[in-house]
Amino acid sequence: MTPLPGLRGAWWLALPRTAANELEHHAPVVTRHPCGRPWVLGAPGPVTTAGAGAVRAVAIGELLAQEGEFAAALRAAAACGDFDALMGFPGSYTVLVSAPGRMLLYCDAAGLRPLYTARCAHGVVAGDRARLLAALAGAGLDEVWAAGRLCAPDVPSAIRTTRSPYRGVAPVPAGCRAVLGAEEPRARIARYWHPPAPVLPLEEGARRVRAALAEAVAGRARRSRDPVCVALSGGMDSAALAALAAEAVGPGRLRLVTLPSAASGDLPWAHKVAAHLGAPLEVLDDAPDLFAGLPGVLPTTDEPPPAAGAARIARLARAAGSGPHLNGQGGDEVVGVPLAHLRHLVRAPRRGFLRHLRGHAALHNTTSAALLRHALAPASPSRWARTAAAHLDTAPDALGAAMGWEAHPRLASWATLRARRLVAAALTHAPLNPWADLATHAALARIRTSAAAAATYRQAMAGIGGPEPAFPFLDRPVVEACLAVRPEARSDPWRAKPLLAAALRPLLPDPVLERSTKASYTTDVHQGWARHRSHLLGLLSEPHLAQAGLVNADRLHGALERWGAAGPAPAYVTGLVGLELWARSVLGEAVAC
Missing domain, CATH: 3.40.50.620 (HUPs)
Structure with missing residues (x-):
C-alpha cells in the first residue's frame, strides 16, 4: 500500500468495517467498530467515545459536554435511529457513528473541522486530512480547486463545498452529514443543521x-x-x-x-x-x-x-x-452582518429603517436612493452565479457585490483563460443552494x-x-x-x-466597546514585500502553477515587478504566493500533470 504521509498535529482516518486490517500496522487504532475491526486510526487529539448496543460513536475535538452526557445522547439517538442531536453540544468537534450497515460522519456547522471522503482500495474512507486520503487514493491536484484559489476575496462556495485540493477527495460541507453505506460507491451528503430564524431583539x-x-x-x-x-x-x-x-x-x-x-x-x-x-x-x-x-x-x-x-x-x-x-x-x-440584510429590511421596514439606510449610504459613499435601488434589484441565486461567472475579469459594482449571495469572486490579471473557464464552469454548473434567506446565506x-x-x-x-x-x-x-x-x-x-x-x-x-476604527494590515503587507521583494521574485520565477496552465508566467512577473500600493489588492499577491509555494512543497512536479 502507499505509505501514509508524515503528519504533524492531530489527525484521524475512519475505515469502513470491510477495510483490510493492514492499515492497522501504519497508524495507531483509536477505537474499533462494534464488531472489533479497526475503525478510527491516527492521533486525533481529544476523543470522547460511547456505545449503545450495536452502535458506537466517537466525538473528535473540543466536546464541551459533562461526563456521561454524550453517552446518554447516543442511547437516545440509537433508540430512534436519528443521530443529529449528537452535534448539539457546546464546543467544536466532529462526530462519527458506526451503526449496522452504515457509517455516519458529521461536519460542524461552521466548517472549522474539515471532513473528507475518498474511495480507495479499502472502500470509502473518511478523514480530516485531504492529503492523507489523496495518498490512499492515489489522487492528484484538482485543478478546478486550484483555479478557485486564485480568486479574491474568497473562493466561491460552488468550489469550496464540492472540491478539495485533490481529485476524488470530496469535502463534506459544513453543517452536513455523510452516510457511507456498506456497498455504496460514494458518500451520501445531506444537511442536518439549519440556521435559526433571525427574530430576536x-x-x-x-x-x-x-x-x-x-x-x-x-x-x-x-x-x-x-x-x-x-x-x-x-x-x-x-x-x-x-x-x-x-x-x-x-x-x-x-x-x-x-x-x-x-x-x-x-x-x-x-x-x-x-x-x-x-x-x-x-x-x-x-x-x-x-x-x-x-x-x-x-x-x-x-x-x-x-x-x-x-x-x-x-x-x-x-x-x-x-x-x-x-x-x-x-x-x-x-x-457582524453583510450589507445584503438591507434587501429584506426594505421589504419589511422596521422602526429605524431610514436611519439604517442613510447611515449605510454614508459609509459606502453613495446616496440613499442608490442604495435603495440596489436593495430592490433582482437577486436570485442563479442570477448571482451567472453574473459572477461572466464578470471574473472585471471589478464588480461595489454596492451590488456587497448585496450579493456571496462575495463576488474576481481573478487577477495573471490567471489564464483556462483558469477563468474552470471557475466560470464551476459557478454555473454547481447551482447555489441557499441555506436560508439571502442575508443569512x-x-x-x-x-x-x-x-x-x-x-x-x-x-x-x-x-x-x-x-x-x-x-x-x-x-x-x-x-x-x-x-x-x-x-x-x-x-x-x-x-x-x-x-x-x-x-x-x-x-x-x-x-473599547465604542471603538470606531478598524485595523488594517495592508501597510504591513507592502512593507514586508518591499523588504523581501528580490527573494520573492526569485521564488516565483518559474511558477508550477504556470506549468499547470493556471497562471501566465509573463503577466505574473510583470505585475509583481511593478506591484505596490496602486497594484492588485494584497489578497491576490499573498494568495498567489501561498498557493504556489504550497503546490511546490506538497505536490512537487505532480502539479504539472
Missing part, C-alpha cells in the same frame, strides 16, 4: 450571545491547569475572549500575547484591555516581517497556509505555551470562509510544533446565538458590532 440576543460565548471560553479554560493564552490584537473580538477568560479563571492565569503591526493602531488598545483586566501583556516586538523566511518556514498543510505570515505564526507558537490558546478569528463574520458564506482559514491556521500552528488554537466564535451555539438576532440589530452604521458590545458591556470599558 438586541437585548435578548445579547444575553444569549454572552452566555454562549462565555460557555465556549470557560469550557476550554477550566479544562486545563496551564495558563490560558489569548492572541490579543486589541480589537473587540479578542478583547471579548480575554475578558471572558479572566472571568472564568481569573487574571492570574491569563496570558495576553500580541503581534505589533506597523500601522494598524491596535497596540494601544491591547494595552488598554490588558490594564483593565489586570493581566500581563507580552508584546512580541521581535516578530519577523511578513514574507520573511519563505519557503523554509512554511508548514505542511492540506490547503495553502498563510504564507506571508508564516514566520509570525511560528513566533506566536513559541510564545503561546502549552495551555489553551484562544483566537478571535471568526468574530467579525459571526457577530451571505452571513454563513462569510463565516465558513473564515472557518476554512482558521482550520488551515490551526494546521499551520501544529505543523510548527505550536499548540492547537481554539476559535470560540465558530462554536455552533455562538453562531446560532448571533444568527438568531435580527440583522438590523446586529448592524449599526454608527457603531461597531452593537451586538457584541451589548453582550460585553459589564466586562470591558466603554472606550
Whole structure:
C-alpha cells in the first residue's frame, strides 16, 4: 500500500468495517467498530467515545459536554435511529457513528473541522486530512480547486463545498452529514443543521450571545491547569475572549500575547484591555516581517497556509505555551452582518429603517436612493452565479457585490483563460443552494470562509510544533446565538458590532466597546514585500502553477515587478504566493500533470 504521509498535529482516518486490517500496522487504532475491526486510526487529539448496543460513536475535538452526557445522547439517538442531536453540544468537534450497515460522519456547522471522503482500495474512507486520503487514493491536484484559489476575496462556495485540493477527495460541507453505506460507491451528503430564524431583539440576543460565548471560553479554560493564552490584537473580538477568560479563571492565569503591526493602531488598545483586566501583556516586538523566511518556514498543510505570515505564526507558537490558546478569528463574520440584510429590511421596514439606510449610504459613499435601488434589484441565486461567472475579469459594482449571495469572486490579471473557464464552469454548473434567506446565506458564506482559514491556521500552528488554537466564535451555539438576532440589530452604521458590545458591556470599558476604527494590515503587507521583494521574485520565477496552465508566467512577473500600493489588492499577491509555494512543497512536479 502507499505509505501514509508524515503528519504533524492531530489527525484521524475512519475505515469502513470491510477495510483490510493492514492499515492497522501504519497508524495507531483509536477505537474499533462494534464488531472489533479497526475503525478510527491516527492521533486525533481529544476523543470522547460511547456505545449503545450495536452502535458506537466517537466525538473528535473540543466536546464541551459533562461526563456521561454524550453517552446518554447516543442511547437516545440509537433508540430512534436519528443521530443529529449528537452535534448539539457546546464546543467544536466532529462526530462519527458506526451503526449496522452504515457509517455516519458529521461536519460542524461552521466548517472549522474539515471532513473528507475518498474511495480507495479499502472502500470509502473518511478523514480530516485531504492529503492523507489523496495518498490512499492515489489522487492528484484538482485543478478546478486550484483555479478557485486564485480568486479574491474568497473562493466561491460552488468550489469550496464540492472540491478539495485533490481529485476524488470530496469535502463534506459544513453543517452536513455523510452516510457511507456498506456497498455504496460514494458518500451520501445531506444537511442536518439549519440556521435559526433571525427574530430576536438586541437585548435578548445579547444575553444569549454572552452566555454562549462565555460557555465556549470557560469550557476550554477550566479544562486545563496551564495558563490560558489569548492572541490579543486589541480589537473587540479578542478583547471579548480575554475578558471572558479572566472571568472564568481569573487574571492570574491569563496570558495576553500580541503581534505589533506597523500601522494598524491596535497596540494601544491591547494595552488598554490588558490594564483593565489586570493581566500581563507580552508584546512580541521581535516578530519577523511578513514574507520573511519563505519557503523554509512554511508548514505542511492540506490547503495553502498563510504564507506571508508564516514566520509570525511560528513566533506566536513559541510564545503561546502549552495551555489553551484562544483566537478571535471568526468574530467579525459571526457577530457582524453583510450589507445584503438591507434587501429584506426594505421589504419589511422596521422602526429605524431610514436611519439604517442613510447611515449605510454614508459609509459606502453613495446616496440613499442608490442604495435603495440596489436593495430592490433582482437577486436570485442563479442570477448571482451567472453574473459572477461572466464578470471574473472585471471589478464588480461595489454596492451590488456587497448585496450579493456571496462575495463576488474576481481573478487577477495573471490567471489564464483556462483558469477563468474552470471557475466560470464551476459557478454555473454547481447551482447555489441557499441555506436560508439571502442575508443569512451571505452571513454563513462569510463565516465558513473564515472557518476554512482558521482550520488551515490551526494546521499551520501544529505543523510548527505550536499548540492547537481554539476559535470560540465558530462554536455552533455562538453562531446560532448571533444568527438568531435580527440583522438590523446586529448592524449599526454608527457603531461597531452593537451586538457584541451589548453582550460585553459589564466586562470591558466603554472606550473599547465604542471603538470606531478598524485595523488594517495592508501597510504591513507592502512593507514586508518591499523588504523581501528580490527573494520573492526569485521564488516565483518559474511558477508550477504556470506549468499547470493556471497562471501566465509573463503577466505574473510583470505585475509583481511593478506591484505596490496602486497594484492588485494584497489578497491576490499573498494568495498567489501561498498557493504556489504550497503546490511546490506538497505536490512537487505532480502539479504539472
